[in-house]
Every structure is written in C-alpha cells, then in structure tokens.
Amino acid sequence: MLQIRLHKKFDPFELNADLCLNGKVTGLFGPSGSGKTTLLNCLAGLMEPDDGNIRLDETELFDKMKRINIGCRHRHFGYVFQDGLLFEHLTVEQNLTYSRHARPGPKLAQVVDVLELGRLFNRKALNLSGGEKRRVAIGRALLSAPRLLLLDEPLTGLDRRLSGKTLGYIRSVLDAFDIPTVYVSHSISDIVYLCDEVVVLNRGKVIEQGAPRELLTAMVSADREPNPALKNIFTVDVRETHAKDGTIVCDLGDQLLSIAGSAPPAGQQITAMVYARDIILANERPGMLSARNILKGRITRMDPHDGRCVVSVDVGIVWMVEITASAASELNLKEGNEVFVIVKASAIQSLER
Amino acid sequence: MLIAFLTPSDWTAIGLSLKVSVCAVALATVPSMLLATWLARSRSRFTVFVETVIVVPLVLPPVIVGIGLLSLLAQFTDSLAFTWWAAVLASTIVSVPLFVRTLRAGLETIDPRLALVAKTLGASPIRIWLTITLPQCWPALVGGITLAWARAIGEFGATLIVAGNIPGKTQTIPLAMYTHWQVEGRNVWPLAVASVAIALGAVFISEWSIRHSHQRRAHASNSPA
Numbered sequence: 001m002l003q004i005r006l007h008k009k010f011d012p013f014e015l016n017a018d019l020c021l022n023g024k025v026t027g028l029f030g031p032s033g034s035g036k037t038t039l040l041n042c043l044a045g046l047m048e049p050d051d052g053n054i055r056l057d058e059t060e061l062f063d064k065m066k067r068i069n070i071g072c073r074h075r076h077f078g079y080v081f082q083d084g085l086l087f088e089h090l091t092v093e094q095n096l097t098y099s100r101h102a103r104p105g106p107k108l109a110q111v112v113d114v115l116e117l118g119r120l121f122n123r124k125a126l127n128l129s130g131g132e133k134r135r136v137a138i139g140r141a142l143l144s145a146p147r148l149l150l151l152d153e154p155l156t157g158l159d160r161r162l163s164g165k166t167l168g169y170i171r172s173v174l175d176a177f178d179i180p181t182v183y184v185s186h187s188i189s190d191i192v193y194l195c196d197e198v199v200v201l202n203r204g205k206v207i208e209q210g211a212p213r214e215l216l217t218a219m220v221s222a223d224r225e226p227n228p229a230l231k232n233i234f235t236v237d238v239r240e241t242h243a244k245d246g247t248i249v250c251d252l253g254d255q256l257l258s259i260a261g262s263a264p265p266a267g268q269q270i271t272a273m274v275y276a277r278d279i280i281l282a283n284e285r286p287g288m289l290s291a292r293n294i295l296k297g298r299i300t301r302m303d304p305h306d307g308r309c310v311v312s313v314d315v316g317i318v319w320m321v322e323i324t325a326s327a328a329s330e331l332n333l334k335e336g337n338e339v340f341v342i343v344k345a346s347a348i349q350s351l352e353r
Numbered sequence: 354m355l356i357a358f359l360t361p362s363d364w365t366a367i368g369l370s371l372k373v374s375v376c377a378v379a380l381a382t383v384p385s386m387l388l389a390t391w392l393a394r395s396r397s398r399f400t401v402f403v404e405t406v407i408v409v410p411l412v413l414p415p416v417i418v419g420i421g422l423l424s425l426l427a428q429f430t431d432s433l434a435f436t437w438w439a440a441v442l443a444s445t446i447v448s449v450p451l452f453v454r455t456l457r458a459g460l461e462t463i464d465p466r467l468a469l470v471a472k473t474l475g476a477s478p479i480r481i482w483l484t485i486t487l488p489q490c491w492p493a494l495v496g497g498i499t500l501a502w503a504r505a506i507g508e509f510g511a512t513l514i515v516a517g518n519i520p521g522k523t524q525t526i527p528l529a530m531y532t533h534w535q536v537e538g539r540n541v542w543p544l545a546v547a548s549v550a551i552a553l554g555a556v557f558i559s560e561w562s563i564r565h566s567h568q569r570r571a572h573a574s575n576s577p578a
Binding site: 044046072073074075076077078079081085087089090098099100101140141144 | 464467471473474475489
C-alpha cells in the first residue's frame with residue numbers, strides 16, 4: 001500500500017496529492033502538465049516535496065514533519081524514464097546488470113526470457129531500436145530488485161506497431177513479476193488494458209480515483225480525454241491459424257473471434273486491438289454479412305454525452321463501443337440488454353511481436 | 354638530422370619542459386574536473402562569479418600571474434620560488450582555465466538524467482562518475498588535457514618571474530630559446546623545430562584518442578540492428 005500526501009510548488013505550477021494506492025498496477029492519467037511526472041519524481045526521491053509524507057507499506061520514505069527523506073538510491077524503486085535512457089556506451093548486458101542491489105528480486109535469466117532480450121545481450125545499447133531500448137530499460141529497472149516499479153509513459157515516441165508490441169511486453173512483465181507498479185500515461189486504452197486502478201490528475205490536483213474502465217469511459221464520453229481514438233486492447237488465446245485466408249481464430253469466452261494476420265501457432269496468446277468506433281451494434285443477429293465477427297454480448301454500461309455514447313459490452317471480455325447518441329436511442333440500448341457486436345476481422349489488429 | 358643540431362643544454366631544456374608540463378597537467382586534472390563538473394551541473398548563481406575568476410589567468414598577461422604567484426608564495430614559504438616546482442605551479446595556474454572550459458563544454462552535452470537513472474539503480478556518486486560521466490565525456494577530457502598541456506609547455510612569462518631562468522634547473526624550452534636568441538645570439542631553430550615536433554605528436558595522440566572513441570561509437574551504431 002502506497003500512501004501519499006504531498007505538496008510541491010514551483011511557480012506557477014502546484015501539485016497537491018492525497019492518495020492511498022492499493023492496486024497492483026495503478027495508472028496515473030492526465031493531460032500534459034497535469035503533474036504526473038512531478039508526482040512520480042517525488043515518489044522516486046528525485047524531487048523533494050515541500051510538505052507532506054510518503055509511505056510504502058511500513059516504510060516511511062518521506063516525512064517533512066519528522067524530517068525523514070530516504071534518498072533515491074535507497075528507496076529501491078525501479079524507474080523507467082520516457083525515452084528509456086540507456087547507458088549508450090555500455091552493452092545491453094552491462095545495462096541490465098548495472099544495479100548491484102543485494103535485495104532478492106527478479107533473476108536475470110527470467111527477465112531476459114520475459115522481455116526476449118537474449119538476442120540483444122551483447123549489442124551496444126546505442127544501436128538498439130526505440131522499442132528494444134524500452135524493453136532493456138524495463139529489464140534494467142526490474143533487475144534492481146524494486147519494491148515499486150515506476151513507468152513514466154514508456155511508449156512515448158514509438159510508432160503504433162512498436163508501441164503495441166511494447167505494451168504486450170509490459171503486460172507480460174506485470175504478469176510474471178509480482179511488483180506493485182505505477183504506470184503513467186495519457187492513453188485511456190493502455191491504462192484500461194494494464195491497470196486495476198487509476199488516478200486522474202488535472203492541473204496538479206487529483207480529480208478522481210477508481211476502477212479504470214468505469215472512470216475513463218465516463219471521461220471519454222464527457223470528452224475530457226484529449227485523444228479520442230478510444231481503443232480496446234485485449235489478450236486472447238489462439239485456437240487456430242488459417243494461413244489460406246490469412247486469419248487467426250481465437251477463443252473469446254465461449255465464442256470465436258477472427259483476427260486478420262498471420263501469427264503464432266495455435267495454443268499461444270495474442271494481444272490485439274480494435275478501435276471503439278470500428279465496432280457496430282445490432283439488436284438482432286444480421287443475416288448475410290461480410291464482417292467475420294458477429295458476437296453475442298450484454299451491455300454492462302452506457303456513458304452518453306453530447307451526441308456520443310460509449311457502450312461497454314461484455315462479449316467474454318468487456319469492449320467499449322463508440323456510437324452516436326441517436327443510434328443508441330433508435331436501438332433503444334440499455335444496460336443489461338443483449339446485443340450483437342459486429343466487427344470486421346481486418347479491423348482487429350494484432351499487436352504481436 | 355635535427356637531433357645532431359641539439360646541444361646537451363637543449364636536451365636538458367626539452368627534458369625539463371616535458372617534466373614540468375606533465376606535472377602541471379597532472380596537478381591541474383583533479384581540480385579542473387571538480388570545477389568543470391560543478392560548473393556544468395550547479396544552478397547556483399555563484400557559477401558566474403567562479404567562471405569569471407577561473408578565466409582571469411587566461412586573459413591576464415602571464416607576467417602579472419607570475420608576479421602575483423611569487424608574492425603569494427612569499428607569504429608561505431621561501432623554498433619553492435625559483436625551483437622547477439615553481440614552474441609547475443605557474444604552468445598549472447595558466448592551464449586550468451583551458452582545461453575547465455573544454456571539459457565543462459563536454460560535460461554539458463551529457464544528459465543529466467542518466468545520472469538520475471544510475472541513482473535510482475542504487476549507484477553511489479563515485480560509481481556514477483566513473484561508469485557514466487567519465488566514459489561519456491572522454492573526448493572532452495582528452496581535449497582538455499591536450500590544451501592544458503600545450504599551454505603548459507609553451508608557458509613563458511609567469512615561469513620566468515616565479516622560477517627564473519636557471520639553466521639545467523628551471524630553464525624550459527621557451528626560456529632556453531629566449532636566452533639563445535636574446536642573450537647568446539645562437540641559432541634557435543633546432544629547439545623551435547623540436548618543440549613543434551613535440552606539440553604535433555601530442556595533438557596527434559589526442560586526436561587519435563578522440564577519433565578512436567568516436568569510431569568505437571560509430572562502429573557500434575553501424576553494426577547490424
């Protein structure tokens with residue numbers, strides 16, 4: 001449990017946070033300049049708050065009144081900066097093993113395995129691609145045996161394909177290692193995919209805290225999200241690959257989902273993405289249709305606002321579907337209703353490496 | 354062929370010059386590194402003041418530096434003036450500004466966040482300096498050493514005042530050339546050519562070292578991705 005109560009001022013900006021984080025993976029969400037990175041720097045001990053206290057489980061990391069301020073070196077927090085910031089004069093191996101913390105933590109072999117770094121091991125950090133640099137940076141932080149992992153927008157500057165791929169790696173890391181994590185992002189979809197709790201910051205203030213899906217879908221429909229390209233990112237089991245027509249068939253609860261692409265052999269998992277605006281809803285099962293996926297689902301939530309409506313539909317996993325308010329009212333959509341969810345196989349993009 | 358024209362006293366002057374300049378650079382290295390690191394990293398308003406003070410020996414006539422140093426030495430000890438150590442001190446003072454400015458420029462190109470990353474990984478300040486800062490500012494360090502050394506081996510004015518012009522004891526190459534030319538009316542060219550050769554050799558070694566480190570980086574960035 002991470003308890004934060006802090007105040008930090010540098011003109012004209014001011015950060016005030018009073019939080020208690022219980023999630024395994026907490027998302028820090030907010031527009032640029034909302035104070036996400038400042039909060040992260042205060043947590044890591046790279047910046048000293050003007051007032052307040054920070055406590056991780058039983059350890060007091062900072063307390064202005066008691067004059068406690070554990071230095072950054074001794075907080076044992078793994079910090080992954082936006083652009084990875086590898087030591088470019090060293091090799092990947094030297095970067096990974098840079099930390100000499102004696103605490104028990106993830107083993108090198110396991111980190112290399114999860115992040116698939118074996119092939120890069122002897123390369124100079126300088127000549128890695130953007131995505132590879134982020135993976136090594138995450139591995140380096142993991143190998144410092146952190147009590148808390150801080151990821152500051154680790155997908156910034158990566159193109160769509162690489163960021164999807166890296167997102168998949170981050171998910172694998174969070175699943176494989178039991179380390180509480182704070183994930184900073186301004187992408188709703190990433191936070192919904194990775195986090196079990198979200199804190200929304202705006203202009204240096206915590207404006208909301210709660211479950212990512214509920215909180216953030218409400219925000220999208222209220223148009224407070226600066227990037228409206230709302231995506232559903234999800235991981236599914238591959239059942240079979242149809243090489244002839246270039247589709248992968250996956251298990252989605254007790255239904256089947258077709259995804260365009262050639263991918264791993266059956267039995268493996270695949271991470272994929274579909275834009276909320278690319279999904280169609282229908283009250284009845286349509287007849288002849290070129291779209292490969294007609295899934296049965298149940299509406300779990302409706303977030304209407306200003307002519308738009310984000311409908312959350314459970315099709316085995318919960319998808320957000322963005323439709324116009326008039327469509328929602330014509331179809332008479334309500335929470336609890338059964339609907340058919342239609343999506344083309346080619347609208348679903350595999351984010352696989 | 355050049356060697357044949359050099360007299361034994363010329364050889365003594367060359368040996369002394371090398372000894373004095375190398376010692377001066379060795380003496381200048383640690384304070385210059387500390388100062389350059391502080392100037393490159395600190396946000397203190399005193400940096401402007403310190404920077405100005407450091408540049409003073411560079412812009413003052415060396416004779417004034419010599420007189421100042423001689424008066425200062427007299428306050429503490431009588432045994433240092435007019436020894437080769439006095440020449441080392443004079444050369445150190447005039448070469449520090451060049452060293453600090455070159456190294457500072459190099460240090461300022463290093464992303465300060467790299468040190469923060471190392472800190473979050475538990476590295477001590479000394480380890481950060483040795484494993485991150487030093488390798489990254491290597492070309493600037495070599496450049497700083499070369500410039501400082503070049504300034505030291507060419508030092509004339511301050512050395513003449515503080516160390517005198519004692520043959521075999523404090524008479525470095527520039528002082529010997531001055532004596533040959535002005536007092537003895539002898540041919541100075543062998544010593545001049547020798548001094549050019551030494552300088553060229555040093556600059557070549559430093560350029561090679563910098564290029565070698567660049568090449569290692571370029572090689573790393575060209576290898577298959």
